[in-house]
Amino acid sequence: MNIQDSKSTPLPPFNLEVFLAEWEFKSPFHMAASDIETLPLNQLLEKASPQEQKLWQSLQLGYTETWGMPKLRETIAQTYKNISLNNILCFSGAEEGLFALFHVLLSPHDHVIVPTPNYQSSETIPLSICQCSGIPMEYSPSSGWSLNTQHIIDAIKPNTKLIALNSPHNPTGFIIPENQLLDIISVARKHNISILSDEVYRGVEQNPSHTTTQIADLYEQGFSLNVMSKAYGLPGLRIGWIASQNTKILQKLEQFKHYLSICNSAPSEILALIALNNRHSIIKDNQKLIKDNLSLLKTLLAEFPELIQWHTPLGGCIAFPLYNGPDTTEEFCQKLREHSGILLLPPSVYQSQLNTLQPQHFRIGFGRGASFKEGIKAMHKHFNAFYPEFKA
Numbered sequence: 515m516n517i518q519d520s521k522s523t524p525l526p527p528f529n530l531e532v533f534l535a536e537w538e539f540k541s542p543f544h545m546a547a548s549d550i551e552t553l554p555l556n557q558l559l560e561k562a563s564p565q566e567q568k569l570w571q572s573l574q575l576g577y578t579e580t581w582g583m584p585k586l587r588e589t590i591a592q593t594y595k596n597i598s599l600n601n602i603l604c605f606s607g608a609e610e611g612l613f614a615l616f617h618v619l620l621s622p623h624d625h626v627i628v629p630t631p632n633y634q635s636s637e638t639i640p641l642s643i644c645q646c647s648g649i650p651m652e653y654s655p656s657s658g659w660s661l662n663t664q665h666i667i668d669a670i671k672p673n674t675k676l677i678a679l680n681s682p683h684n685p686t687g688f689i690i691p692e693n694q695l696l697d698i699i700s701v702a703r704k705h706n707i708s709i710l711s712d713e714v715y716r717g718v719e720q721n722p723s724h725t726t727t728q729i730a731d732l733y734e735q736g737f738s739l740n741v742m743s744k745a746y747g748l749p750g751l752r753i754g755w756i757a758s759q760n761t762k763i764l765q766k767l768e769q770f771k772h773y774l775s776i777c778n779s780a781p782s783e784i785l786a787l788i789a790l791n792n793r794h795s796i797i798k799d800n801q802k803l804i805k806d807n808l809s810l811l812k813t814l815l816a817e818f819p820e821l822i823q824w825h826t827p828l829g830g831c832i833a834f835p836l837y838n839g840p841d842t843t844e845e846f847c848q849k850l851r852e853h854s855g856i857l858l859l860p861p862s863v864y865q866s867q868l869n870t871l872q873p874q875h876f877r878i879g880f881g882r883g884a885s886f887k888e889g890i891k892a893m894h895k896h897f898n899a900f901y902p903e904f905k906a
């Protein structure tokens with residue numbers, strides 16, 4: 515008999531998804547979303563070129579190529595500087611890309627470095643395979659969130675296989691400055707360490723000068739993760755991708771994908787193609803929406819300056835501000851939900867296994883359209899009712 519041990523440990527519940535599954539669709543004011551207001555199908559199709567319209571009209575609903583439609587990969591490649599379609603593998607969302615990459619790259623004796631708090635799968639998937647070190651994001655009341663990239667470099671061990679970055683970061687919106695990214699790359703190169711760079715919020719920086727080069731353009735062992743969900747506002751397409759110069763690992767990922775979604779949804783591939791060919795106008799509209807929403811949010815918070823400590827995040831459409839009221843942040847979020855139907859993400863959702871400190875911050879999203887404006891009105895009413903003593 516040949517018995518083989520499985521070394522992997524089971525994945526814990528995905529706190530954020532468990533919480534959203536319970537509350538997202540029954541809360542009248544979803545103020546925690548990490549995506550941007552989506553385009554309705556008819557408006558997206560209006561943007562299609564005559565060739566794309568033809569492609570849509572003659573759409574076949576069969577299996578598609580595991581790598582992704584070549585035309586789509588070619589268009590994705592155009593969003594990088596030095597990448598061709600052979601360097602792009604499509605996935606069902608970014609989530610599948612994360613799952614596949616960690617499983618293909620890592621084995622039980624490896625070590626991974628990941629900042630905390632984080633988008634949970636970038637911590638719990640590697641932890642289910644091997645050892646991980648968490649690097650706490652740092653918070654200063656005067657300047658907000660930052661990440662000391664030297665701490666990442668200092669955490670490198672002889673068995674470190676991967677550094678998992680996310681910039682703009684979920685949930686803080688922090689962007690790793692390009693010079694610091696280059697420092698991490700140069701140390702990683704010396705130690706033969708791969709870098710996953712989760713770039714799903716790239717494109718909606720508050721100041722375009724903060725937009726950094728994607729890792730696939732900078733590092734031969736770099737893996738850029740992106741998706742249609744966030745900056746493009748099309749999460750329902752479930753089209754994501756990994757871009758990398760390392761075609762050997764991409765081939766292994768493609769084999770791994772045979773055990774997951776196998777291939778992308780055929781309608782989604784064409785719709786993603788149309789969106790990406792119109793990316794400049796879509797992103798411009800989304801940047802404007804974020805700017806307008808941030809201005810509404812800041813006006814509200816300025817009325818209650820001592821209640822919430824606010825720092826505008828550098829990028830993305832979510833922030834992780836600090837609550838300073840009389841109860842805990844968890845209770846603050848619960849009261850908003852129960853009394854006023856307003857959904858924010860409480861700190862428990864971002865509890866990390868790698869950092870015993872419970873964050874006292876909450877996540878708010880500001881990428882949605884009309885519903886965000888309604889949510890701001892509801893928050894205003896709630897703050898007036900429950901926190902009048904914090905009014906300026």
Ligand SMILES: Cc1ncc(COP(=O)(O)O)c(C=O)c1O
Nearest residue numbers: 548607608609633684714741743
């Ligand atoms: C940082 C980060 N990476 C990956 C994902 C997964 O993206 P998707 O839901 O499009 O698969 C998310 C979703 O919120 C995210 O915030």
